[in-house]
Amino acid sequence: MKFRALTALLCAAALPLAAYAQAPEYQTTDAAVSVPAAAADDPWPFAASDLPVDPDYRVGVLDNGLRYVIRPNGTPAGQGMVYLWVNAGSLGEEPDQAGYAHMVEHMAFNGTTNVPEGEMIRLLEREGLAFGADTNASTTFDRTTYTLDLPRNDEGLLDTALMLMRETASEILFEPEAVAREIGVIHSEQRVRDTFQLRNLLARLEFLYPGSQFAQNWVGGTEETIANATSQRLRDYYERWYRPDNAAVIVVGEFDPDQVEAAIRQHFASWEAPAVEAPASAGPIPYERQGDTEVYLDPALSAEILITRHGPYIDRPDTVESRRERVLRQIGYGIINRRLTRLAREDNPPFRSAGMVTEENFEIVRSTSLVVQAAEGEWERGLAAAQEEYRRAMLYGFSEGEVAEQVANLRAAIESNAAGENTRNNRDFMTGALTLLQDGQVPTTPASALERFEALEPTINPETVLAALKEDVVPLDNPLIRYAGREAPEGGAEALRAAWDEGMALVLQPREEAALGEFAYTDFGTPGTVVSDAVEPLLGIRQITFANGVKLNLKRTDLEEDRVSVQLNIDGGQMLDTREAPLATAMTSSLLVGGLGEHSLDELQSVLAGAQVGLNIDADEETFRFRSTTTPRDLDTQLQLFAAMIADPGYRPQGEEQYQRNVSNFFARLNATPDAALGNELGSILSDNDPRFSLQPEEAYLQLSFAGLRDAIAERWQNGAIELALVGDFDEQAAIDLVAATLGALPPREADFGAWADNRDRRFTDSRYPRILYHQGEDNQALLHMMWPTRDGEDLRETLELELLQAVARSLLLDTLREELGQTYSPSASAQQSRVYPGYGTFAISASLTPDDVPAARDAMLQVIDSLRSAPVDEDTLQRARAPQLEAYDNLLKTNGGWMGLVDRAQTQADRLERYTEGRAVLEALTPEDVQEMALRYLDPAERLEITVLPDPGEAAD
Numbered sequence: 001m002k003f004r005a006l007t008a009l010l011c012a013a014a015l016p017l018a019a020y021a022q023a024p025e026y027q028t029t030d031a032a033v034s035v036p037a038a039a040a041d042d043p044w045p046f047a048a049s050d051l052p053v054d055p056d057y058r059v060g061v062l063d064n065g066l067r068y069v070i071r072p073n074g075t076p077a078g079q080g081m082v083y084l085w086v087n088a089g090s091l092g093e094e095p096d097q098a099g100y101a102h103m104v105e106h107m108a109f110n111g112t113t114n115v116p117e118g119e120m121i122r123l124l125e126r127e128g129l130a131f132g133a134d135t136n137a138s139t140t141f142d143r144t145t146y147t148l149d150l151p152r153n154d155e156g157l158l159d160t161a162l163m164l165m166r167e168t169a170s171e172i173l174f175e176p177e178a179v180a181r182e183i184g185v186i187h188s189e190q191r192v193r194d195t196f197q198l199r200n201l202l203a204r205l206e207f208l209y210p211g212s213q214f215a216q217n218w219v220g221g222t223e224e225t226i227a228n229a230t231s232q233r234l235r236d237y238y239e240r241w242y243r244p245d246n247a248a249v250i251v252v253g254e255f256d257p258d259q260v261e262a263a264i265r266q267h268f269a270s271w272e273a274p275a276v277e278a279p280a281s282a283g284p285i286p287y288e289r290q291g292d293t294e295v296y297l298d299p300a301l302s303a304e305i306l307i308t309r310h311g312p313y314i315d316r317p318d319t320v321e322s323r324r325e326r327v328l329r330q331i332g333y334g335i336i337n338r339r340l341t342r343l344a345r346e347d348n349p350p351f352r353s354a355g356m357v358t359e360e361n362f363e364i365v366r367s368t369s370l371v372v373q374a375a376e377g378e379w380e381r382g383l384a385a386a387q388e389e390y391r392r393a394m395l396y397g398f399s400e401g402e403v404a405e406q407v408a409n410l411r412a413a414i415e416s417n418a419a420g421e422n423t424r425n426n427r428d429f430m431t432g433a434l435t436l437l438q439d440g441q442v443p444t445t446p447a448s449a450l451e452r453f454e455a456l457e458p459t460i461n462p463e464t465v466l467a468a469l470k471e472d473v474v475p476l477d478n479p480l481i482r483y484a485g486r487e488a489p490e491g492g493a494e495a496l497r498a499a500w501d502e503g504m505a506l507v508l509q510p511r512e513e514a515a516l517g518e519f520a521y522t523d524f525g526t527p528g529t530v531v532s533d534a535v536e537p538l539l540g541i542r543q544i545t546f547a548n549g550v551k552l553n554l555k556r557t558d559l560e561e562d563r564v565s566v567q568l569n570i571d572g573g574q575m576l577d578t579r580e581a582p583l584a585t586a587m588t589s590s591l592l593v594g595g596l597g598e599h600s601l602d603e604l605q606s607v608l609a610g611a612q613v614g615l616n617i618d619a620d621e622e623t624f625r626f627r628s629t630t631t632p633r634d635l636d637t638q639l640q641l642f643a644a645m646i647a648d649p650g651y652r653p654q655g656e657e658q659y660q661r662n663v664s665n666f667f668a669r670l671n672a673t674p675d676a677a678l679g680n681e682l683g684s685i686l687s688d689n690d691p692r693f694s695l696q697p698e699e700a701y702l703q704l705s706f707a708g709l710r711d712a713i714a715e716r717w718q719n720g721a722i723e724l725a726l727v728g729d730f731d732e733q734a735a736i737d738l739v740a741a742t743l744g745a746l747p748p749r750e751a752d753f754g755a756w757a758d759n760r761d762r763r764f765t766d767s768r769y770p771r772i773l774y775h776q777g778e779d780n781q782a783l784l785h786m787m788w789p790t791r792d793g794e795d796l797r798e799t800l801e802l803e804l805l806q807a808v809a810r811s812l813l814l815d816t817l818r819e820e821l822g823q824t825y826s827p828s829a830s831a832q833q834s835r836v837y838p839g840y841g842t843f844a845i846s847a848s849l850t851p852d853d854v855p856a857a858r859d860a861m862l863q864v865i866d867s868l869r870s871a872p873v874d875e876d877t878l879q880r881a882r883a884p885q886l887e888a889y890d891n892l893l894k895t896n897g898g899w900m901g902l903v904d905r906a907q908t909q910a911d912r913l914e915r916y917t918e919g920r921a922v923l924e925a926l927t928p929e930d931v932q933e934m935a936l937r938y939l940d941p942a943e944r945l946e947i948t949v950l951p952d953p954g955e956a957a958d
């Protein structure tokens with residue numbers, strides 16, 4: 001149920017220790033690089049750069065000015081991606097066209113010269129592309145992107161994809177009736193997006209950049225301009241910006257580049273280029289702006305203080321030298337943020353979190369910001385601590401040890417990229433193509449990035465890092481100060497300003513360096529011995545058992561070079577949550593913040609610098625799970641970390657404090673949107689208030705402690721069965737030896753996972769009267785949700801029938817609610833058949849609406865259900881629902897993640913392997929009658945549980 005997500009929400013700190021931080025060479029977000037405007041006849045940055053281009057990228061320009069980027073690549077095997085990139089977004093709108101860039105994007109799916117309205121999505125579904133997941137589009141301030149993820153690399157599908165992109169490029173019809181329908185859909189999308197977070201973001205832009213285009217031209221537009229949209233004004237936008245010389249086609253995947261190039265030429269040469277327009281401006285920016293203060297209040301916000309100054313954009317051509325500077329800057333920001341994170345992990349920390357960044361926006365402005373997430377009522381303390389670290393860094397710089405830690409992490413990430421060079425994902429190359437087009441960043445190879453890093457490394461020291469940082473930071477003198485939160489700070493804006501000024505006058509001492517130890521968990525005693533070792537026949541998974549009971553599953557793949565996915569399951573998980581103690585395992589995800597017996601989390605991050613290891617812990621339905629991705633070189637450290645967390649969890653108070661602060665913030669925004677209001681109540685409605693499945697009162701969460709968690713889980717962690725799975729690039733014997741020396745060396749434990757028979761009952765309420773819930777969000781938002789009990793997932797065929805019914809239902813809901821009635825942005829359907837709770841399963845359909853639309857939508861949703869029951873759907877509808885599911889079967893084992901879903905419990909839930917190998921044929925044989933049969937059996941409209949979420953009518957809650 002959704003409230004289970006509470007655990008996830010509350011554990012923002014379950015971060016990997018040293019994640020695969022993208023090597024800086026590929027970082028694009030806050031260090032965008034741009035080349036100076038090249039000569040008009042050379043749209044590429046290569047001539048102005050001394051960087052060696054990845055020779056496998058093929059770029060070109062058609063006579064009409066259309067650019068294309070092609071990158072052949074075989075990971076994942078037999079797939080591809082086709083993008084149409086248009087170099088325009090909401091900044092290109094006239095005032096009366098606000099929101100039209102986004103609306104044009106929607107209209108691409110609503111009728112073009114050769115593809116009738118609604119057919120584009122259907123055509124792609126028949127080819128196995130799911131709408132939303134594989135077929136998508138997005139609009140930002142300055143880009144519009146159309147994306148197709150191709151499940152196969154056949155020529156016919158590529159041709160279809162390019163044909164559809166060509167239709168989008170210049171053939172959108174903007175039929176008045178289609179425009180009228182889409183107005184409702186866009187309004188619905190805007191309603192769903194109109195949250196307290198968005199309002200806060202827009203207010204922040206307006207405060208920081210008043211009068212600039214990008215503070216005014218929000219992508220969503222206004223309710224009025226959308227309501228007044230006409231074919232002509234949409235077409236005006238379209239013809240002005242959708243021009244071949246303002247767009248590009250990108251194809252990545254397992255294709256012959258000659259064929260792709262010929263196909264692009266064949267489809268796109270006919271796109272005519274109208275006269276060139278001046279580019280849209282994002283400015284103007286008041287660079288000199290300083291000294292202003294704003295207090296912004298919303299009951300759902302937690303306290304955040306933002307300190308900012310602007311400076312002019314620095315135009316840096318993408319060269320070896322500018323990348324060198326970028327690495328140095330990144331190390332500098334990395335150290336400051338590392339110091340701020342350390343403070344957040346202290347006992348009684350001064351703030352929840354804080355960070356410092358310099359962002360570049362739209363090639364017109366760079367803004368340096370210090371952001372502090374303060375504890376409620378403690379903004380002064382939080383601001384003072386963050387300000388002190390900012391000033392100390394700029395005054396005294398950094399230590400050798402701090403620089404060494406950052407360098408070790410960078411080197412590890414860059415080395416790992418180079419070692420994985422031959423199995424980079426299509427997505428990586430798509431990112432490379434987009435940064436080439438958007439930022440003029442030259443795509444280079446990971447091997448050349450490593451060479452450059454090795455040349456640079458001897459020159460990286462505290463002095464060079466500080467110098468590069470100072471060149472980039474806009475000093476925060478007399479800055480803009482913005483406070484956002486649920487209650488005004490005491491003393492208001494003047495107090496904020498006075499606090500900052502006082503802090504600037506303090507005399508600071510340099511930071512004292514703490515001595516660092518070694519990782520304390522490298523020896524777990526005598527290695528365990530292997531007592532059984534066999535390869536199962538279906539999928540070739542090697543299954544090993546150690547004398548102490550630990551099970552190990554191995555699947556070597558060559559899908560991702562230099563990557564090993566690691567997952568460990570310990571018996572128990574949420575099965576330890578009972579009616580009497582429903583929150584027994586709720587703090588599990590905070591365990592990492594509690595560190596190990598010998599190391600705090602912060603020390604761990606330093607002593608393990610340079611190791612590509614991580615640890616994500618959660619309590620799943622039946623097990624505690626540890627998950628990470630590492631490299632073959634770091635597998636030993638990774639396994640030591642897992643074993644140490646089992647043998648000696650630290651339960652340090654930092655983990656408790658962080659959990660409790662996050663609880664308060666979660667409850668403050670409990671009903672802030674219709675979705676949240678439903679998610680928080682649904683569990684208790686469905687289960688007749690069974691505490692295991694119901695959100696508990698805030699106090700219950702606030703009273704949780706690590707002592708309580710330890711009491712609940714310690715016995716399982718000591719004795720519960722363990723199954724460990726490795727998938728990826730590793731040497732089998734070496735891996736077995738490493739497991740023997742770590743998890744295999746732990747004291748003996750149970751061999752089998754528990755039955756937990758007493759805790760497997762779960763009911764679906766018999767009370768089917770309609771429920772009404774209230775949310776505290778905007779008063780034009782409502783949600784209609786209908787639900788039925790179904791069955792558990794033990795029967796493979798019925799499980800697949802219900803999943804197919806779900807896809808068919810979603811497709812019909814999209815047709816009626818979105819396409820015909822224009823009422824909702826994204827209706828949904830879900831089918832869940834439990835394999836944990838015997839007999840338990842649910843089927844649900846939902847739509848986001850305005851309160852006024854609820855009655856009509858209810859009728860339409862019930863009509864969809866009725867049509868599913870009264871007659872078999874037509875073959876085409878069935879095929880469109882099934883094709884993406886079949887493609888998912890075919891592509892599952894092309895990634896390590898897909899494999900892990902089967903390998904993780906290969907010994908103790910072996911039937912999952914059989915179900916996977918049999919499933920495709922069963923799914924393929926299902927008929928429209930089978931789907932009708934499921935609807936008849938389970939979806940009786942009279943038996944539905946219906947929940948309507950409406951705006952709070954306004955009575956004071958207290």
Ligand SMILES: [Zn+2]
Nearest residue numbers: 102106186189
């Ligand atoms: Zn949209």
